[in-house]
Amino acid sequence: MASVSHPSKIQRQDTGVVTNTTKKPILNLFSQRSDCKYTPAYCEENVWKLCQDISTRHPLELQHCYVVFVSNDSRTVPLWRQKAGKEEEKLVIWDYHVLFLYTPDDRCLVYDLDSELPYPTYFHKYVTETFRTDHILKPEYFRYFRVIPASLFLQHFASDRRHMKRSDGSWIKPPPDYPPITSAANPHNLDDFINMDPTKGLGEVMNLTQLVRKFYQHP
Structure with a gap:
């Protein structure tokens, strides 16, 4: 993923964050951020590695996990509280981004290795801080979300990293230190996931309102 120029006027609109502390603790899938495989600018592979890790260590939990691609037709999606952001509110405009969601019950946790928020963060807090609302944006910046069960993503995703190479073959950003995630049948299908x-x-492709309805249960 890569950042692009951002709109000059995007104002903050916060809403309340509600979490339920009376239920049993949610399984801690990843003890800390540093335990996760991470390569800057390769969010899709970082999330694939999370899925692979869960399939090995907690295979029964994989059914409660989702991968979410964030993009739009213009490939300009504003996200706040990103570590790559330069201003106080850490706003970045990505061409796309990828998240890992864990929903063991009516609660949902978001794992975003590129966020400055806690790892993980409850879904409603993450949305409030990171996506905020489309109402303050021009339509070309509206965020759309492709939601895929983690098991399907783990099985079907492929990337030979061609999108991170310049015309002369040099890397835009250094690649991960492991081989590309490919198969003989499909060496590269990243664009199929970014496409909304x-x-x-x-x-399933959703808008922001539909995403919130799916993953946030009011107490």
Whole structure:
């Protein structure tokens, strides 16, 4: 993923954050951020590695996990509280971003290795801080979300990293230190996941309101 120029006027609109502390603790899938495989600018592979880790250490929990691609037709999606952000509110405009969600019950946790928020963060707090609302944005900046069960993503995703190479073959950003995630049948299908056409690809494409309805249960 790569950052692009951002709109000059985006104002903050906070809403309340509600978490339920009366239920049993949620399983800690990743003890700390530093335990996770991470390569800057390769969010899709970072999340694939999270899925792979869960399938090995907590295979029964994989059914409660989702991968969420964030993008739009213009590939300009504003996200706040990102570590790559330069201003006080850490706003970055990505061409796309990828998140890992864990929903063992009516609660949902978001794992975002590129966020400055706690790892993980409850879904509603993450949305409030990171996506805020589309109402303050021009339509070309509206965020859309392709939601894929983690097991399907783990099985079908492939990337030979061609999108991170310049025309002369040099790297835009240094690649991960492990081999590309590919198969003989499909060496590269990243664009199929970034594409927000709801009639194509795996999973379900949603707008921000639909995403919140799916993953946030009011207490």
